[in-house]
Amino acid sequence: MGNVTYAQTMSSIEKLFDDLTFEYVRQWKAKLPSRRVIGFLPIYIPREIIHACGMLPVGIFGAGDRIPVVRGDAYFQSYICHLPRTVVELALCGNFGDFDGFLFPSICDVIRNLSGIFKLQFENKLVRYLDFPQNFDPEVGGVFYRRILDDLINDLSSLNGLRPTNNNLNESIAVYNRSRRLLLDLVRLRTEKPHLLSAVDFYKLRRAGNTLSVEDFNALLENLLQFVGQIDAEPEDKIRVVVTGAFCEQPPLGLIKTIENAGCYIVDDDFQLGLTWFSQDIPDYSDDPLGALVESLLELKTFSSAVFEDDRMRGELLAERVLERKADGVIFCAPSFCDPALLDRPILERAMNKHHIKHTSLQYHENLGQFHVIKEQAGAFSDMIKLWE
Amino acid sequence: MEVQKESSMIKQKQMLAEHFMELSQVRETGRKVVYTFVPGNLAEFVSTFDMLPVYPEINALQSGMRKKSEEYIREAEDIGYSEDVCSYVKCDIGMMLQGNIGPTGQRLPAPDILLLSYTGCFVFMKWFENLRHLYPNTEIAMLHVPYQEAGRIEPAAVKYVKDQLIKSVIPKFEKVSGQKFDIDKLGRKLELAAQAENLLVDIFDSARHRPSPIDAYFGGVYYIGPIFTAFRGNEDCIDYYRELKAEVDYRVAKKLGPITPEGHLENERFRLVVEGPPNWTHFRDFWKMFYDRGAVFVGSSYTRVGGVYDDGFRHSSKDPLASLAEYCMGCYTNRSLPQRISLLERFIKNNHADGLLVNSIKSCNSFSAGQLVMMRDLEARLGIPVGFIETDLVDPRYYSFSNIKNRLDSFFQMLEQRQSIWIGDDSLSDDVLA
Structure with a gap:
């Protein structure tokens, strides 16, 4: 990306966010005949493997309120969340024309069955459902996951004939480690000074991270870290909140803006959780890089509604995050009809009560257009904390 | 009797x-x-x-x-x-x-x-x-x-x-x-389970007869009771299915329809296959909407939710833990959408169904997500009328009698029209169909 100004950086991010035709993807792919593009649904997929196969992983997060849903509604009943409608709409309108395959991680029944719909509708594309292990014993879940990764490599390699070496995999792991470190630096900076980069801009930046090549994204992050550190701005009198529950279907930008304008700095959220799925580096010098990827997943410490809770009590993890981010409270912000987020909510609310952490909850769908109620609710939450805490 | x-x-x-x-x-x-x-x-x-x-x-x-x-x-x-x-x-x-x-x-x-x-x-x-x-x-x-x-x-x-x-x-x-x-x-129990499973398959297969001696949906939820719950793998379970099979065999011999809450279904008019669980809060009223019109279900996906035995799987003592694993993976909602479509297609073809009904359940994305695609696929592939209704499992707030009835009225009209087109074709005898 070279040396560009802050305004240019934000403008390019904005452009990427607005572009539902994936022009960047088209240009990236056109540079080499062996290049392939793999779309993936939230939350996490091992992008390192796709990268090592010479391909571009691109996050598919629906289209929010930016397209009318004409055909997508004919695929899903009214009581199913909104994300798959815009995903299908985009697919049927040809917006994924440059995509060679699609990966669907095991996060809920809707995403699982969406993989079946893609299998039926797009027979000429690679469509894979990735069943991540819910058993975390290396000899049980580890063996199973290793097999899934082996199969994934076979499937991807069949698209361009390139099979990644251990060196390729290690290089890919290293470049994604770097990406996570840069992003976490930015998260930490925002924890200290959330007024330097608005929640909306930070969100758009991360959306860019799910479209750009990791190399381009890292360059962008490096530039931005320099710029943001130099900004001279005064913080406003706002509370600090962690927003959780929005890891799949994305909130409209207006909702994020509304929360912040109503007096809440969002100091942590799970909007683009997959980008920072691992908080530690994955070893990038291993003789067995696939083994390193497997081990990292089994030892995952990330708070996620899609991973069996086991002994990693989710409420405690959230309370730790609140403490770490010096947050004043939690906003549970889940899409309507999202089973994983909404079924976690009562557990998490009880945990927050136990830790005397204030919380409020709201629901949305990706094409929500009215934010008045949310403004009232977030404003009241902010006032309540400012006045009484 | x-x-x-x-x-x-x-x-x-x-x-x-x-x-x-x-x-x-x-x-x-x-x-x-x-x-x-x-x-x-x-x-x-x-x-x-x-x-x-x-x-x-x-x-x-x-x-x-x-x-x-x-x-x-x-x-x-x-x-x-x-x-x-x-x-x-x-x-x-x-x-x-x-x-x-x-x-x-x-x-x-x-x-x-x-x-x-x-x-x-x-x-x-x-x-x-x-x-x-x-x-x-x-x-x-x-x-x-x-x-x-x-x-x-x-x-x-x-x-x-x-x-x-x-x-x-x-x-x-x-x-x-x-x-x-x-x-x-465990192995001994699995062998007992297999005996009950054989009987259950015979019972479900009896729906190929005309009239069907079973209702594979509303009646089906009773038939699957013991095998889907606490009793699979014990002698009592086998006894239950022997008894049930004897009743079904009797109805086949006498050309009787299935039992409904109001007695035997007489004058079978429509043979249907259904995708999706039933509504439980208005179970009897819901059932009545079908048997009042002479509609009988000859196949249902819901009765495979606790195990699919139609394609030959039986619990086995040969490798008991592998058998449990295969059983679990074979359950209906653990199957891909193309597999589910194939199973419904088999029910429709083997049991000579006139139409497919989807009962889409608000609570159950595992069933519901993808049902509209499955429905259209089967409609296109088999050229049969399809119907679509929405209810819920146990939340009565999502059960709307009028909406369901309106949609069913349209569906039955389609079926009637289809039958009136075929009315002259009586060349297929019951024996051939059976």
């Missing part, structure tokens, strides 16, 4: 009453209690440890039939469960909060272990995570059953399930029950 026909129902009722009686006496008997789910249920495995299973979905549907579910659901919503989530979960949690009184009016014991057989439904995982917080000292055993994403059971997936059983589930069951795992005992 009326008495004979009712005898399987009476037997099932007795079996259930005894089971709930045993559950109510665990304090005295010391028997341990396992909460688990119907899809991918390991009934034989549980009874190998002399433990007693409780199925929260069954309790929820029973609450729905007894008109208790709305109260329970509201109770759960009062403590933070969203209106949008599965009504089974809320009904179960509400029932627990109100004292855990089961379908027979007896208090259900708390679980000693939660066997989270995570088969074909993501909500199961969230459900038991919630229960674990509500029963904080309870052991939880996760059995992750991989989805048939490639449309087949992969050997690596069988190994994964077996490994989980060996390394995680069995040690937890041994600890809770105080009994060592006995694989031979």
Whole structure:
């Protein structure tokens, strides 16, 4: 990306966010005949493997309120969340024309069955459902996951004939480690000074991270870290909140803006959780890089509604995050009809009560257009904390 | 013969009453209690440890039939469960909060272990995570059953399930029950299970006759009762299915239709296959909308939710743990959409169905997501009329009689028109069709 100004950086991010035709993807792919593009649904997929196969992983997060849903509604009943409608709409309108395959991680029944719909509708594309292990014993879940990764490599390699070496995999792991470190630096900076980069801009930046090549994204992050550190701005009198529950279907930008304008700095959220799925580096010098990827997943410490809770009590993890981010409270912000987020909510609310952490909850769908109620609710939450805490 | 026909129902009722009686006496008997789910249920495995299973979905549907579910659901919503989530979960949690009184009016014991057989439904995982917080000292055993994403059971997936059983589930069951795992005992139970499964398949296959001697949906939920719950793998279960089969054979011989709440279905007019679970809160009224019009269900996907035996799978003692793994992975909602379509197509073709009905359930994304695509695919492929209605499992707020009736009226009109086109073609005799 070279040396560009802050305004240019934000403008390019904005452009990427607005572009539902994936022009960047088209240009990236056109540079080499062996290049392939793999779309993936939230939350996490091992992008390192796709990268090592010479391909571009691109996050598919629906289209929010930016397209009318004409055909997508004919695929899903009214009581199913909104994300798959815009995903299908985009697919049927040809917006994924440059995509060679699609990966669907095991996060809920809707995403699982969406993989079946893609299998039926797009027979000429690679469509894979990735069943991540819910058993975390290396000899049980580890063996199973290793097999899934082996199969994934076979499937991807069949698209361009390139099979990644251990060196390729290690290089890919290293470049994604770097990406996570840069992003976490930015998260930490925002924890200290959330007024330097608005929640909306930070969100758009991360959306860019799910479209750009990791190399381009890292360059962008490096530039931005320099710029943001130099900004001279005064913080406003706002509370600090962690927003959780929005890891799949994305909130409209207006909702994020509304929360912040109503007096809440969002100091942590799970909007683009997959980008920072691992908080530690994955070893990038291993003789067995696939083994390193497997081990990292089994030892995952990330708070996620899609991973069996086991002994990693989710409420405690959230309370730790609140403490770490010096947050004043939690906003549970889940899409309507999202089973994983909404079924976690009562557990998490009880945990927050136990830790005397204030919380409020709201629901949305990706094409929500009215934010008045949310403004009232977030404003009241902010006032309540400012006045009484 | 009326008495004979009712005898399987009476037997099932007795079996259930005894089971709930045993559950109510665990304090005295010391028997341990396992909460688990119907899809991918390991009934034989549980009874190998002399433990007693409780199925929260069954309790929820029973609450729905007894008109208790709305109260329970509201109770759960009062403590933070969203209106949008599965009504089974809320009904179960509400029932627990109100004292855990089961379908027979007896208090259900708390679980000693939660066997989270995570088969074909993501909500199961969230459900038991919630229960674990509500029963904080309870052991939880996760059995992750991989989805048939490639449309087949992969050997690596069988190994994964077996490994989980060996390394995680069995040690937890041994600890809770105080009994060592006995694989031979399990094998003997699996052989008994296979006998019951053979009988069940014969019963479902009888729907190819005209008139169909069974209703594979509304009647079907009774037929699957013992094999999908606590009884698979014991002698009582086999006796039940022998009795049921004798009743079905009698109806075939006499060319009688299935039993409805108002007696035998006479004048079978429409033969239907249905995708999706039934509504439980208005079960009788819902059923009546069909038998009043002479409609009988000759196939249903819901009756395969606790196991698919149509393509030859039977539990086996040859490799008991692998057999359990294959059973779990074969359950209907653990199958890919193309597999589900194939199964419905088989029901439609083999049992000479006139149409396909989708009962889309608000609570159940595992079934519902993708149903519209399946419906259109089958319509295009087979050229049959399709109908679509929406209800819920146990939340009566989502049951709208008028909406359902309007849609069914249109569906039956389509079927009638289709029949009027074919009315002149009486060349196919009953024997050929059968």
